[in-house]
Amino acid sequence: MGVLSFAWGIVAFAAMVLAFLPCLSPLNWFxxxxxxLGLIPGVVALVRAGADKPVAIVGFVCCALALxxxxxxxxxxxxxx
Numbered sequence: 001m002g003v004l005s006f007a008w009g010i011v012a013f014a015a016m017v018l019a020f021l022p023c024l025s026p027l028n029w030f031x032x033x034x035x036x037l038g039l040i041p042g043v044v045a046l047v048r049a050g051a052d053k054p055v056a057i058v059g060f061v062c063c064a065l066a067l068x069x070x071x072x073x074x075x076x077x078x079x080x081x
Contacts, residue, residue: 001041001044001045001048001052001056002045002050002052002053002055002056002059003052003055004041004045004059005038005041005042005045005055005056005059005060005063006055006056006058006059006062007059008034008037008038008041008042008059008063009038009042009058009059009060009061009062009063009066010059010062011034011038012031012034012035012038012062012063012066012067013062013063013065013066015027015030015031015034015066016028016031016035016065016066016069016070019031019070019073025073028070028073028074029074031066031070032067032070032071032074035063035064035066035067035070036063036067038059038062038063038066039060039063039064039067041056041059042056042057042059042060042063043060045059045060046060
């Protein structure tokens with residue numbers, strides 16, 4: 001689960017970075033639920049004590065950061081169609 005969270009977090013973070021480009025700003029609408037769903041494997045991996053706990057923390061933080069930045073950009077009206 002930790003590796004899944006890590007991979008999901010990296011993809012969500014990369015989509016967040018791509019959404020900073022003006023022509024790709026509507027990507028925030030798709031990144032928002034993707035990042036929110038990515039938090040679930042991160043929480044599951046953090047609750048279970050295992051060897052991949054640091055990997056799960058990185059994945060959880062990347063998903064949370066992507067979710068927060070996407071929410072702020074949508075609240076500011078940066079991603080209109």
